[in-house]
Structure formats: structure tokens, C-alpha cells
Amino acid sequence: LQTLAHAGQSWFVVSLVGIAIGVNAAVISIATEWLSDIKMGYCSDGWWLNQQFCCWEIEGTDEDTCEAWHQWSEVMPARWAIYVLFAAAFSFIAAHLVKSLAKYAAGSGISEIKCIIAGFVMKGFLGFWTFFIKSITLPLVIASGLSVGKEGPSVHVACCVGNIIASMFKDFSRSQVKMREILTASSAAGVAVAFGSPIGGVLFSIEEMSSVFSIKTMWRSFFCALVATVTLSAMNPYRSGKLVLFQVTYDRDWHFFEIMFFIILGIFGGLYGAFIVKFNLQVAALRKRYLKNHAIAEAVALATITAMIGWFNHFMRIDMTESMAILFRECDGASDYDHLCQTAYQWQMANSLFLATVVRLGLVVISYGCKVPAGIFVPSMAIGATFGRMVGIMVKAVNRAYPNSGIFAVCQPDVPCITPGTYALLGAAAALSGVMRLTVTVVVIMFELTGALTYILPTMIVLLVTKAVGDFLGTTGIADEMIRFNGYPFLEKDDHAYNVPVSRVMRRDLKTLPVSGLTCKDLEEVLSRTNVKGFPIVSADSKNILMGFIDRTQLRYILEKAQNLQDVRPDTPVSFAPNAEDLEEAEFAGVAAAPAVGLDEETSLGLMESTATQDVLKLWPWVNQTPLTVSPQLPLEIAMQLFKRMGPRIILVEGQGALVGLLTVKDVLRFTMLEQHQVQYSPWSGED
Amino acid sequence: LQTLAHAGQSWFVVSLVGIAIGVNAAVISIATEWLSDIKMGYCSDGWWLNQQFCCWEIEGTDEDTCEAWHQWSEVMPARWAIYVLFAAAFSFIAAHLVKSLAKYAAGSGISEIKCIIAGFVMKGFLGFWTFFIKSITLPLVIASGLSVGKEGPSVHVACCVGNIIASMFKDFSRSQVKMREILTASSAAGVAVAFGSPIGGVLFSIEEMSSVFSIKTMWRSFFCALVATVTLSAMNPYRSGKLVLFQVTYDRDWHFFEIMFFIILGIFGGLYGAFIVKFNLQVAALRKRYLKNHAIAEAVALATITAMIGWFNHFMRIDMTESMAILFRECDGASDYDHLCQTAYQWQMANSLFLATVVRLGLVVISYGCKVPAGIFVPSMAIGATFGRMVGIMVKAVNRAYPNSGIFAVCQPDVPCITPGTYALLGAAAALSGVMRLTVTVVVIMFELTGALTYILPTMIVLLVTKAVGDFLGTTGIADEMIRFNGYPFLEKDDHAYNVPVSRVMRRDLKTLPVSGLTCKDLEEVLSRTNVKGFPIVSADSKNILMGFIDRTQLRYILEKAQNLQDVRPDTPVSFAPNAEDLEEAEFAGVAAAPAVGLDEETSLGLMESTATQDVLKLWPWVNQTPLTVSPQLPLEIAMQLFKRMGPRIILVEGQGALVGLLTVKDVLRFTMLEQHQVQYSPWSGED
Incomplete structure (x- = not known):
């Protein structure tokens, strides 16, 4: 029953995301059209009408026959000047909003979303402000006549919608995998509404966005794109009943x-x-290098130039x-x-x-x-x-x-x-x-x-x-x-031949934690001293046998929670390994020996109460006891395939039973860059 | 330059496969149409003309106005009888050919090809006879009016073509991965020519066929489907200039x-x-259970019944x-x-x-x-x-x-x-x-x-x-x-929750080979005594430390070749591990420490000559020194993902540095079946 409820929730969330994307796309379309027309003239029947609706009653499509629509001026140079002025004003507003309120709203956003779907974290890139500002400025930019399109940003806006809505549901906000699925589906819906091309959207999400393809993700994308397109089509922003931007029928065949x-x-x-x-x-x-602080001026200049030149060419004056x-x-x-x-x-x-x-x-x-x-x-x-x-x-x-x-x-x-x-x-x-x-x-x-x-x-x-x-x-x-230009950590889909074993690339100076013998205070100290993303757990003896891996966030979270429990004092010893009875109990509770990363908060807290006793704070439910390991001789190509196809954050390197190193995507990218540039220092600063 | 030649060869092979598939599809189409029409009548201008070509000159499409085309009889019951007779005859010939010459030509073949692409081996399923008989019998079956389609078989025929052509090239016949790529591309081309739908074919190969999706495979499929469709369209079997089977134009929109x-x-x-x-x-x-030995009678009976009933319904009489x-x-x-x-x-x-x-x-x-x-x-x-x-x-x-x-x-x-x-x-x-x-x-x-x-x-x-x-x-x-019905080893794409660790499922009684201390004779003996598909190599001491894995076929191949070299006697000791100078030499030769599975025959022989000396037969270049290993506590789900996404034949299980077990897809399937049926014996016979 719970599975059913979970499945139902997924459908519900995807539908909601689809509807929101469709509505948003319709609003953006209407705004864009009105703004584009206002550059040329206004409607005397009501300022909120664009040229098409202003002249709705008149059958002939020739604009001169429509009396309600007034050109700004009858004189040619004046019309040109007003056209250019509007373009400059629109781009100024857009650039100003972006600069002052949401920097991430600039650009197309597709590269960044690719990285996010591949597992990279960029705080705020899919947040509400990015969404809001990008939705507002997009019509302005398109109407300003700049030589840019709305499809990339529309994918970004769609992913913001997906992220915002899915974050409201615990099932999604806690699971990175589910979140990536929603983002992939949103990107499909984004393309679907931008082009009116639902299947194209699904394929876009497969061919460009997703790093790991699965039938389930494809189906989610299909559903999300469908809901978004139906919503858009029901709102019918073009009033033509058609989704298709430029339907053509060619009577003649090709030779x-x-x-x-x-x-x-x-x-x-x-x-x-x-x-x-x-x-x-x-x-x-x-x-x-040069225009970092002149973003607004740059946008206005570009829009002005585009409008000034574009006016004189039949095919550039219009949208x-x-x-x-x-x-x-x-x-x-x-x-x-x-x-x-x-x-x-x-x-x-x-x-x-x-x-x-x-x-x-x-x-x-x-x-x-x-x-x-x-x-x-x-x-x-x-x-x-x-x-x-x-x-x-x-x-x-x-x-x-x-x-x-x-x-x-x-x-x-x-x-x-x-x-x-x-x-x-x-x-x-x-x-x-x-x-x-x-x-x-x-x-x-x-x-x-x-x-x-x-x-x-x-x-x-x-x-x-x-x-x-x-x-x-x-x-x-x-x-x-x-x-690549922005230096995001992303693995290209094409396989690269490295011809080196993992041992050449892996990091050797690891911050490990012994499986027992530490106290809470020790852990706090380790956490404050280092900024690595996680710690391998090794045996307490000198053999360095790998026992598991714990995420920094998990560790910090559990230590913070533990401080509120009365039994835990700074000198309470901690233990990362389960003993036999723990395992029995856990199996009964349905937790098994798997990592507790996906646990609910409630289960998590309940678990802690049972694991935190006067004697020892047991951390094993939060330890990934079976991290992905490889041998040091493994060709780097295979390790890369593991990263790409299995999607772990880290791979541990184990030689003859002992932990010898750790590999992350960044290590590989750093290695690749060093190889390419033949320089001996690292362009990556800090630990990841 | 060699890379370029290799890439060029790939393109060449894919083009060749595409052209062959297109030509074959055109021939099948023409034969099918002729056979379908011959049930109703014949052309007096030439028996080889079907109704359409026989009446080509006459403008009106009404069949009664075409004089050259003769119905078999003017009397209704006689026409019916001849129609049924032809259907029975066609199905008899088809079933007989299939039974006596190529059993694998029966059925649609899609399930089997899915398994083959996922790594299962079925000898002869994609061979020349299957191809030839299936191509001949397909038009007969369609013309016999049986309620079966030509799309599935056409995918099978296309994959046969792909397999036959690619096998002629060493690069492909030696590499399982490349062979699978070609098969995936061929299946895309098969759907493309069957429906006249190139993009549908590409998607079919992604959604139904491929177990591991990659952009490269998709692109191959795209290219192969394109070439096949262009070829078909250039041959123009329908003489309509159209690929599309039932082009429609709906003037009215939906509500x-x-x-x-x-x-x-x-x-x-x-x-x-x-x-x-x-x-x-x-x-x-x-x-x-009952009709195993009456396949021909069954097919004839079905065709007769179908023809007898179908004649009386407007929509079943025609194709x-x-x-x-x-x-x-x-x-x-x-x-x-x-x-x-x-x-x-x-x-x-x-x-x-x-x-x-x-x-x-x-x-x-x-x-x-x-x-x-x-x-x-x-x-x-x-x-x-x-x-x-x-x-x-x-x-x-x-x-x-x-x-x-x-x-x-x-x-x-x-x-x-x-x-x-x-x-x-x-x-x-x-x-x-x-x-x-x-x-x-x-x-x-x-x-x-x-x-x-x-x-x-x-x-x-x-x-x-x-x-x-x-x-x-x-x-x-x-x-x-x-x-599932046929019991092929295939992993479904949906992830299944097993809730057990790998250790529950893995095989423990392994045939391992010590890294040194064996002679050629010992190896021969081991090979003849067991029929496992490969051997883990472990350290010669009692610690059972994993050193690598060698395929049975590789081992047998190398032993056979070695017998022809004079230096090797039955009591020559063998060694599976490289020493330091070997590695240096190998790196120089570009072989690295990677498994030699993909080596050319020439390099392979050259290597052997240098590795086979009086003292010791060195087998290390054929040992996969970095097989995929997991820990025994790993949840089975993750191991399954590894199988699906990384595509290894075996995964070795290593606990605290020692080899403890081995896992294959069959082991998992056996486990699943045992779970499902709650019976205590294995339905799988023999080793795999």
C-alpha cells in the first residue's frame, strides 16, 4: 500500500510540475508577443491587446487596414528611433533585473543543468528567484530583438519549476536520484513547451541531458512533456488552436x-x-576579462546595435x-x-x-x-x-x-x-x-x-x-x-582513452576514521579540521582494511542531533561497525545493512535513539558499508565508466585488502587537465 | 592514422549492413505483394506481374476494368476455394522449409535478439541459413493470410544481415561490444524498413533492444536506419515514390x-x-506440450481456418x-x-x-x-x-x-x-x-x-x-x-528489490588457479575436468588473494597455440603474474596491464613467442588483472546494476582481501526463481 502511495505521489508530482511548466510557458508566450508588438505601435481599444487581438475582428491580415492599431508614428525615421529605443529599454530592464536579483538567470542554463543532472551541486541555480527573474526577463529579452532564443532559458525555467515543486515533497527532496529524474523530466517538458514538440522534448532529455538512461526516466519525461504540452494547448496562447509553430505542407516530393x-x-x-x-x-x-562589470551596458549596446541594423533587413526586422x-x-x-x-x-x-x-x-x-x-x-x-x-x-x-x-x-x-x-x-x-x-x-x-x-x-x-x-x-x-570553459566537473559522454591505471590518478593522502576508538569530541575535531566530503572507515589496526564510508553531511547531521540526546556526552565513544545483534534488529526493522542515506527523518531519529546509549554512539546505520571499490591497477577508462554508469560520488581504491586511495570525478578531471597542459600545479583549489 | 582507418571501417561496415538490409527488404516486399495477388488471380501479360503492375496502364483503380488481370474463376465458391488452397499451400511450404532447414527462423525473434544484445550466446540464431530461410518464408507467410506480421521477423532478418556482414571483418568478429552495437543498429534498420519509419527504428532500438544506452550506439542506429531506408526508397518497391505505408492528412483538428x-x-x-x-x-x-511434432500441420490448419473465415469479412479478406x-x-x-x-x-x-x-x-x-x-x-x-x-x-x-x-x-x-x-x-x-x-x-x-x-x-x-x-x-x-517463458537468461530493465546481500546468492565452490606452481599438463587436466567458463587466479599461498581472472576460451586458445611452439613441453611451468620487467616491456609495446581480450591475432602470437620460453609459459597478457570485484555485503540490487550497466560476464566477490565467491547473471536468475517457487532444487542444469 505504501509503495502504491509512493508511486501515486510520483505521478502527482510529475503532473503538477508539468502543469506548472505549461502555465508558465503560456504566460511567457503571451507576454513576449505583447512586448514585441508594442515596439511597433499600440492598440487604441486597450493597451493590453497585442496587434493580433487588436485586429481580431478584421478579416484581412494586412496591418494597414486595421484601424484600432496605431503605429507610434507615421514618419519612417521616428518609427525606427522608437523601435530602437524600446529595444534598448527592454534589454536594460532585463539586464538590470538579472544583475541585481538573480545572477544565475543569465545565459541559457543548459550546460549547468547537464552538470546538475550528472550530480554536481550548484546552490540557488534552480531556486525560486532564478525562476522568477528568468521568467520575467525572458519576454523582455526576446522582445528586445537580441539575437538570442527562448528555448534554452525555457528549459532552465522548467527545471527550476521541477526543482521548486519537487522540493516540497519529502520523498524527492531527500533523494538525489529522484530529484535528478524530475529535473530530466522537466527539461523534456521545457523543450516540449518551447517548441510545441513533446516527443522532441523527450529525445532532448535522452540525447543531451541524462547521463544515465533508463526506461523509467524516459517514461517520466514522456509524461511530464505530455502534461505540459496539453496544459499549454488548453491555454491556447496563440489563439490558433495549434501548438505547431510553423506548420507547412509540402505538396511536392524531393528528387x-x-x-x-x-x-x-x-x-x-x-x-x-x-x-x-x-x-x-x-x-x-x-x-x-573586460566586461565583467559592464554587463548591463553590454546588453543594452547589443540590443541597440541589433535593432539599428536589423530594421533595414526584411528578415531581421521581424521576430x-x-x-x-x-x-x-x-x-x-x-x-x-x-x-x-x-x-x-x-x-x-x-x-x-x-x-x-x-x-x-x-x-x-x-x-x-x-x-x-x-x-x-x-x-x-x-x-x-x-x-x-x-x-x-x-x-x-x-x-x-x-x-x-x-x-x-x-x-x-x-x-x-x-x-x-x-x-x-x-x-x-x-x-x-x-x-x-x-x-x-x-x-x-x-x-x-x-x-x-x-x-x-x-x-x-x-x-x-x-x-x-x-x-x-x-x-x-x-x-x-x-x-569546459566554466570549469564545471562533468564527464563527457564519449569515452576517452587514458592508458593509465587508477593508481596514477587517485588521491593517496586520505582522511580516514578508525572503526572504533574515537569519541564524539574527536569526531567534531576532525570535522572542523578538514573539509573533505566524506571519510573512509578503516579497521582500527594498522592493516588499513576498508570497513565503509561515511558522508561528511551525514556525520555532521548525526552529531548535531546526538547533542540533543541526553545520553551523549563529548567523551562518549563512537562506533562505526554493527555487531551481530544490531544487524538482527536492523533486519527486523527493514533497514538491512544498506546505507541509511535514503532514510526518513523519523526513522532516522528513532534509529538514533536506539543506537545512542550511555556506552557508545553507534553510527553504523549511516555508514555505507559497501562503497564501490576497485583495484589500483584498474584502467582509468573502466573507473570512468563506473562513475558515468553507476553514478557514485567517490570510488575507493583497495589493493590486496587494504585501502590505498580514493578517486573522485574531480581527480580525474584534474589529471586530464594536467595531461593536457603539461603544467605541474593544479588549477583546482581546495578540497572538493 | 590507424584509428582513422578503424573508424572508417566502422562506417563502411554499417553502410554495407544498411544497404543489404534495404535491398533485402525491397525484395521481400515485392515478393509479398506478388504472392498476395496470386491468391486472387493472374496476369495474362506475364505471370511475374502482380495486379498493380499488370493494370499499371489503366487509370481507373477498379479491378474489373483491367482486362489483363484474370480472376482464377468467375464463380464465387471456386474463388473462395482457390483462395483457401493457396493459403494452405503457402503456409505448408513455409512451415516445411522452417522445420527442415532453419528452426530458428520461426517466430518473431525479438526476444532472442534482446538476449543476444544483452550478452547471451545462441549459436546459429543469426546465421546465414536463418537469414535465408526467414527471408524466403516471410513473404509466403504474409501472403498466406495468417494473422501475423512481418515487422518482428524483419528485425530478425536485419540482425542476421548485420551479424553475417560484420563477422567478415576482424575488428567486429573479435569484439563482442562492437558486435552488439552492430546488432542494435541492425534492429533499428529492421524496424525502419519494415515500417518505412527511420526514427521509429532508432527509438525502437533504444527503448526495446539496447541494454546499455550510449550516444554512440544511437548514432550508429541512426546511420544504419538512414542508409537502409534510403536504399529501400531508391529501389522503390511500391512504385509510389512513398515510403509511408498509410499517409493520411486530417484536415480537422480534435476537440x-x-x-x-x-x-x-x-x-x-x-x-x-x-x-x-x-x-x-x-x-x-x-x-x-502437444504440438511439438505437428508444427507443419498446425501452420497449415491455422492458415486454412484464417482464410476460410477471413473471406467473409470485408476487413479480413484483404491484407x-x-x-x-x-x-x-x-x-x-x-x-x-x-x-x-x-x-x-x-x-x-x-x-x-x-x-x-x-x-x-x-x-x-x-x-x-x-x-x-x-x-x-x-x-x-x-x-x-x-x-x-x-x-x-x-x-x-x-x-x-x-x-x-x-x-x-x-x-x-x-x-x-x-x-x-x-x-x-x-x-x-x-x-x-x-x-x-x-x-x-x-x-x-x-x-x-x-x-x-x-x-x-x-x-x-x-x-x-x-x-x-x-x-x-x-x-x-x-x-x-x-x-521468461523460454527461460533465457535476461535481466529485466526494471530494478527488482531483493533485500539480500550478494553473499546469499554467490557461488562459493570456485575452481581457482594458483598464480604459479602449475604446469601446462596441469592446466590441460583442469580444463578437461571442469566446464566452468573461466577461472579466478589466486595467490599461491593459503590467503586466497585475488590476482586476476582468465576466460576458459582464452586459456584453451593459448594452450593450443603453445603446443605448436617448440619450447613448450607438457611439464613447462606456467605463470599468470607479470614481473616488473614484463610490465615495462608491455608498456613499451602498448599492451599495458589490461586484459588481452581485444588483441589482434598477430599481436597475440607475437606476444606468445616472447612470453613462452623454456623456463616458463607466461600467461599474464591474457589474464584480466582487474576483474570487477564487490564485497559480500553489497546489496544484490547494486550488483545487478553493475551487471546491467557495466556488462561484465562475472563479478568476483572479495571479502577483506580474499576471494570468497563469484556471481553471474545466471546465479541471480536461479536465485530469483528459487525465491519465487520456493522449491529447493535448481532448474538450471550444469554449469554455465
Whole structure:
């Protein structure tokens, strides 16, 4: 029955998290749209209406026919000035809020969440203030027109929601494993609501986020993403009844000869990824050195520049999402934005698209990483889309000029053969995949965004090329690069060949505790003298036989609690090992000899009362009596696999029965860095 | 450079496997279609043409207008008899071939491949004959009209192809890990070509097949599925230019009130899964007991019954895939199969669909598992589709009868509100998910099959309900149940709570080898006396200190090779431990102290020549000096996680420096079975 209640609670918590994420996403969407429109004009029927709702009654979509909507000014330069001013104001507010209230709200947050899910602890990164400030500033940043996206931050916000809600439940707040599951599920929901792509979200959580994959986690992610998406869809923020951002239907199929153009797009994606990763890291280094105290000024400057330049390009003036929707569209019927489909304008359009690609590329390099919420998904896709559409237009022009040449032989006469919109779609996929180094996720997301079923194979081909180019250039995903840049302890998923045994890397000067013979006072002293995260327990004789391991937090917690019990005095001896009758009793109580890390507080206290007697304070229920151990000759690769797949914080090294060392992820990372830089001092300060 | 060559070889092998799978799938498709049509008639222009190609020139699809195509007879009873006769003949040939040439070609093969990927060895299961016979008999079985699908067998055939091709390359044939990767990738390609769903295949390989998930495996699967699908699409067996089996476009969106009907479909899926798993296992038990020697008669009888009954139902006479394509379709325009869309016939249709559901259900229960290639994907989907369409028709009828009642309030008048085709789609998804216990994979497959983008959320909701019902009823997927039924050693993915330490389960009576003091003759004797799979190496004194582990195969291999070297005589002493200079030399040669399991044959022989001297035969390069060890108090759960996540064959148990036991997956399974049955003898015979 209790198991059932626990299972029920899990479902309840995940549902709650999903609903909260959905509601939050809807609010953010509405706010973003209103703020974006207010840059251009206002609604005389009510200031709270955005352009779409203001002109809801009017059938024609042409903005000039809608009387209730007023442009700020009729004069062109004034409109430009107001546009730029709003952009600057929005970015100022956002940067100021972030700087003064929640530093962690800056950036995309995906790298940090990857580390947190892998077991790294960052206090406050998923706290309420981060959530609140990031939710408020995200619409401002997007509306300011900066070349940043909302998808990364939306994952971060979702994880904050998951963390905040799950922390309210004891089952979760006490269990690191469950908390990581919730965070993984939240990240799936975050992507799901950002793109309206629930399955893409699940795959994102598998491919990018989770370090250990399990069917249970996948199922949680599925459920959380579903609840969040249904909530969002029920709130219907776009009033279109659609979740899908840019639904397209391509009537025409692709031809095999087009693969050679698709390969160009794939190569572009790979190069784009390598370019962004390389230069964005350089900008990040410069920012860290020179602009540390000018974060607000930097954001405002960037927004101003972006708005000033962007105004003059058809595809940069409007929202990135909107421009993608236009670029993906097929060229038939009435849907012609700004002569995009007209043959007479084709070179002008190609030129305009090329400019948009290059300028946006530069802006992304300098904007991503500035101290406001900033994602890189949508900007990458926008760049890929402009480039792809440009290629598409050029291929179409060639086709029109030489309709009878060899490669176009399969085209039927009088039927359009090339669909430039599909090139934009594939370009967007390539750029996204190039910068994130995701494959399956990107296919599913593109597919869920557009419904272009017939284009699954071309998408896969393009991503294959992108991946090959990326591998050739040795690019890693921008999230992983950011982790490395910031020096977070994170193990890459790829296995690295070290060719050294564990003994070369392990720490040898250990703070151990003998299994008996210490008093409470001794323990207090040890705790205050050192700051290691835990203590191996060894036999009291000189043989150094490993008996167990106790966490520092556990030890401190139990000592503090013990002081409130009257029987315990500073000179009460402590014992870490259970004796036979203890074990019997424990088995009866269902505790077994396993570590007590997951115990409830009540059980914990009850246990202590029974273990704390006048004679001796028994600490064995809090000792992990079976820590993971390896032999010193074990190749480091295997130890790394143990860390990655089993997820322990420490691995103890035991040689012929005696404890000889201790290994943590940080030790391995330190070793790797030393190897790489060939320097002889450690860049890591302090004990971990 | 060598790394590059190795990487290149991997790509090359995976491409080759993908192409072969694609070609094979195309051939199977063409053969299946021809055989299906030959049951009804023949083409006078050429016997090798199927109905579609025979009537290629004629525009109208009505079969009566095509003159070249002749029905076998004009008289109805004769047509029926010929139809039944063909079905019986096909099933006879298939069953006979399977029985006489390749026993392993029977069944779906998914359970067995799961075990093989998890590390179980089944000789011949992925061999050439299995491949060849399964490829030949599969079209026969499908054409015979048995209620079995081609998707499971197609995965098996794909894995055979992967195994056969990869075995030709040394890098793969020597490395179990690489072989498993190839098999996982092949299974992805198998699903991809069977459904025309590349991403669904990748997810299938993640969700169902792989025991250890890694990004690299996922990427291999992606690539292999892509190559296979492109190959298939280039061969274009359907001549439609489409990969997608039943592309549909639903113009109308779903309404929130429909969720309550979707929930009915979800419940049906869960019940269906539980029903099939329960009764199919009972049938399997009966088959094992009574029908062991009547496999051919059984298959023929089943095919005859299926054909005799099926003829009289609109939805069972035609191919299951074809019937699904009809059921999924929206009701507008000309696409009206047999009055399916006409209001006047709605009750007749509902009745017919209900009958089809029930009869097919019975047929699947008795047919799945008979000794011909037989999958359960498509039959499940077909049952779900008939049931779903029935529900859809009924809901539509209710809507038409009470257009103004509460729940239909959101429907606009004069516009069709309910789309029965979508119910069929959701029903198919529910049934598939219910029987396989897959979630994300099913969503993606349904989505790739139909392109019904707007129906992602309903599909997810339906699968959620199906999963909840299945969990409530305690159903496990049919593949896992089959594994349990057949007694294969396989660890379920769900963690099981054992509440016992490793010491309760481990084997204590070990055959160990002392590190020194034995001669070649002694070793030969030990090998012939025991049949254990490997030997722990312990110190020569009485302390029993663990020094390493050597595989039986390695030991036998090296002893055999050593006999050909002149320096080695039967009384040459052997040594399992390296001394200091050996290690130095080895490090120089790049072998390090790691196990030599992955060494090339050449290096291996070279090594031996240097290690085999007059004085002593040094075996240390073949000893795994760092086997995975745990302490006897370790909870069994953790040991199981080690097995699952790290994938070793054995785990040694070491207490306070001395070897005390050995644990294999079989030991754990034996323990679980003993626990369950409370019997005191072991159902496992012999050593593993």
C-alpha cells in the first residue's frame, strides 16, 4: 500500500510540475508577443491587446487596414528611433533585473543543468528567484530583438519549476536520484513547451541531458512533456488552436539529384557549428576579462546595435520565429512575403538573405552568453533558414535558366521542380544540429515543428553530413564547451582513452576514521579540521582494511542531533561497525545493512535513539558499508565508466585488502587537465 | 592514422549492413505483394506481374476494368476455394522449409535478439541459413493470410544481415561490444524498413533492444536506419515514390471532449495487451506440450481456418496493411471502401468491424508463436484499428443523433465533428503499445506512418492510459514474457528489490588457479575436468588473494597455440603474474596491464613467442588483472546494476582481501526463481 502511495505521489508530482511548466510557458508566450508588438505601435481599444487581438475582428491580415492599431508614428525615421529605443529599454530592464536579483538567470542554463543532472551541486541555480527573474526577463529579452532564443532559458525555467515543486515533497527532496529524474523530466517538458514538440522534448532529455538512461526516466519525461504540452494547448496562447509553430505542407516530393544541394546545407551546418563554438568561446573569454562589470551596458549596446541594423533587413526586422515561418513556406498561392517568391526579385532576395545570414551570424557570436537569458536554438535555426532559402532560390534560378541540363532531367516540364522552402527547413535543421551536436532530437523537432513527413530522409541526410563535418573539425556541442570553459566537473559522454591505471590518478593522502576508538569530541575535531566530503572507515589496526564510508553531511547531521540526546556526552565513544545483534534488529526493522542515506527523518531519529546509549554512539546505520571499490591497477577508462554508469560520488581504491586511495570525478578531471597542459600545479583549489 | 582507418571501417561496415538490409527488404516486399495477388488471380501479360503492375496502364483503380488481370474463376465458391488452397499451400511450404532447414527462423525473434544484445550466446540464431530461410518464408507467410506480421521477423532478418556482414571483418568478429552495437543498429534498420519509419527504428532500438544506452550506439542506429531506408526508397518497391505505408492528412483538428473517447481506446489497448500476453503464453505452453511434432500441420490448419473465415469479412479478406490504410482514412471525397463512410450502413459496418476485431483477436492468440516467421506488430495494429474505427463510427452516430447535447456543444453545425479515421489510428497505437509496452517508439512510428501531426497529443494521451492500465494489470511486454517463458537468461530493465546481500546468492565452490606452481599438463587436466567458463587466479599461498581472472576460451586458445611452439613441453611451468620487467616491456609495446581480450591475432602470437620460453609459459597478457570485484555485503540490487550497466560476464566477490565467491547473471536468475517457487532444487542444469 505504501509503495502504491509512493508511486501515486510520483505521478502527482510529475503532473503538477508539468502543469506548472505549461502555465508558465503560456504566460511567457503571451507576454513576449505583447512586448514585441508594442515596439511597433499600440492598440487604441486597450493597451493590453497585442496587434493580433487588436485586429481580431478584421478579416484581412494586412496591418494597414486595421484601424484600432496605431503605429507610434507615421514618419519612417521616428518609427525606427522608437523601435530602437524600446529595444534598448527592454534589454536594460532585463539586464538590470538579472544583475541585481538573480545572477544565475543569465545565459541559457543548459550546460549547468547537464552538470546538475550528472550530480554536481550548484546552490540557488534552480531556486525560486532564478525562476522568477528568468521568467520575467525572458519576454523582455526576446522582445528586445537580441539575437538570442527562448528555448534554452525555457528549459532552465522548467527545471527550476521541477526543482521548486519537487522540493516540497519529502520523498524527492531527500533523494538525489529522484530529484535528478524530475529535473530530466522537466527539461523534456521545457523543450516540449518551447517548441510545441513533446516527443522532441523527450529525445532532448535522452540525447543531451541524462547521463544515465533508463526506461523509467524516459517514461517520466514522456509524461511530464505530455502534461505540459496539453496544459499549454488548453491555454491556447496563440489563439490558433495549434501548438505547431510553423506548420507547412509540402505538396511536392524531393528528387534524388537534390541530395547534392542538401549536402551543401549539411556542410554549412557543420561549419556554422564549429564557427560559433570557436568564436563564441573567444568572446566569452573577452567578456570574462573586460566586461565583467559592464554587463548591463553590454546588453543594452547589443540590443541597440541589433535593432539599428536589423530594421533595414526584411528578415531581421521581424521576430526570428516569424521569419522562419515565412522562409519555410512553399511558393504557391497568396502567401508571398515581400516578393520572396517572385522571380523578378530573386537576386535581390538572395542578396538580402545572404546579408541576413552573415549579420545574424556575427550578432549571435557576440550576443550568446551576455548576461541576460539567452538561448541559441532559435537563432541558429534562423541563420540556417536564411542560408537555406538563399541556396534554394539559387538552385531554382539555375533550374529555370537551364531547364534541360543533365541534373534537372527528372524534373517534369511546367511543374515547379525546386521548392526553396524545403531548403530553408533543411538549413535550419543543419545549423541547429551543428551547434548542439544533436541528431535524432533535431530530426524529431523539425518534424514536429513542420509536419514535413516526406522530408525525413533529406533531414537525416543533411544531419549526417553535418555530423561528419563536425567530427572532422573536432567540434563538440556548445553546451559541453561551455561546461569546459566554466570549469564545471562533468564527464563527457564519449569515452576517452587514458592508458593509465587508477593508481596514477587517485588521491593517496586520505582522511580516514578508525572503526572504533574515537569519541564524539574527536569526531567534531576532525570535522572542523578538514573539509573533505566524506571519510573512509578503516579497521582500527594498522592493516588499513576498508570497513565503509561515511558522508561528511551525514556525520555532521548525526552529531548535531546526538547533542540533543541526553545520553551523549563529548567523551562518549563512537562506533562505526554493527555487531551481530544490531544487524538482527536492523533486519527486523527493514533497514538491512544498506546505507541509511535514503532514510526518513523519523526513522532516522528513532534509529538514533536506539543506537545512542550511555556506552557508545553507534553510527553504523549511516555508514555505507559497501562503497564501490576497485583495484589500483584498474584502467582509468573502466573507473570512468563506473562513475558515468553507476553514478557514485567517490570510488575507493583497495589493493590486496587494504585501502590505498580514493578517486573522485574531480581527480580525474584534474589529471586530464594536467595531461593536457603539461603544467605541474593544479588549477583546482581546495578540497572538493 | 590507424584509428582513422578503424573508424572508417566502422562506417563502411554499417553502410554495407544498411544497404543489404534495404535491398533485402525491397525484395521481400515485392515478393509479398506478388504472392498476395496470386491468391486472387493472374496476369495474362506475364505471370511475374502482380495486379498493380499488370493494370499499371489503366487509370481507373477498379479491378474489373483491367482486362489483363484474370480472376482464377468467375464463380464465387471456386474463388473462395482457390483462395483457401493457396493459403494452405503457402503456409505448408513455409512451415516445411522452417522445420527442415532453419528452426530458428520461426517466430518473431525479438526476444532472442534482446538476449543476444544483452550478452547471451545462441549459436546459429543469426546465421546465414536463418537469414535465408526467414527471408524466403516471410513473404509466403504474409501472403498466406495468417494473422501475423512481418515487422518482428524483419528485425530478425536485419540482425542476421548485420551479424553475417560484420563477422567478415576482424575488428567486429573479435569484439563482442562492437558486435552488439552492430546488432542494435541492425534492429533499428529492421524496424525502419519494415515500417518505412527511420526514427521509429532508432527509438525502437533504444527503448526495446539496447541494454546499455550510449550516444554512440544511437548514432550508429541512426546511420544504419538512414542508409537502409534510403536504399529501400531508391529501389522503390511500391512504385509510389512513398515510403509511408498509410499517409493520411486530417484536415480537422480534435476537440477536448473527445479525450473521453480516446481514454476508451487507451483502456482497450491495455486490456488487449494483457489478454494477448496471458492467453498467448497459455497457447505457447499447450503448443510446447502437444504440438511439438505437428508444427507443419498446425501452420497449415491455422492458415486454412484464417482464410476460410477471413473471406467473409470485408476487413479480413484483404491484407492487414491495406485494411489499416482504409480504416485510417478520413471520410470525404471518393475514398469510400465498401460503404464504410455511408451513414445508412453505419450499424452494419460497426458490426462488421466488431466481428473483425474479435475474430482477429482469437486468431492472433493462436497464431503468434507458431513455427513460421511471425510478428505481432501489424496484427495488433490491425485489431486496434478495427476496434477504433468501430468506436469512431459509434461516436459519430451518437453525434448525429444528438447534435445539440452537452458534450457536442463545441461542434460547429454543418461541419463533420468526429473523424472516425483518427479513432482507428489511435486504436492501432493503443493496441501496439499495449502488447509491446513501448511508448515513445509507438508515438514516433504512428506519426511517421501517417504524418498526422495534429494527433500527437491524443496519441500520447491514449498511450498514457494504455500504460496505466497495463501497469495496473501487471502486464509486461510480450517479448519479455517470451524470454521468461523460454527461460533465457535476461535481466529485466526494471530494478527488482531483493533485500539480500550478494553473499546469499554467490557461488562459493570456485575452481581457482594458483598464480604459479602449475604446469601446462596441469592446466590441460583442469580444463578437461571442469566446464566452468573461466577461472579466478589466486595467490599461491593459503590467503586466497585475488590476482586476476582468465576466460576458459582464452586459456584453451593459448594452450593450443603453445603446443605448436617448440619450447613448450607438457611439464613447462606456467605463470599468470607479470614481473616488473614484463610490465615495462608491455608498456613499451602498448599492451599495458589490461586484459588481452581485444588483441589482434598477430599481436597475440607475437606476444606468445616472447612470453613462452623454456623456463616458463607466461600467461599474464591474457589474464584480466582487474576483474570487477564487490564485497559480500553489497546489496544484490547494486550488483545487478553493475551487471546491467557495466556488462561484465562475472563479478568476483572479495571479502577483506580474499576471494570468497563469484556471481553471474545466471546465479541471480536461479536465485530469483528459487525465491519465487520456493522449491529447493535448481532448474538450471550444469554449469554455465
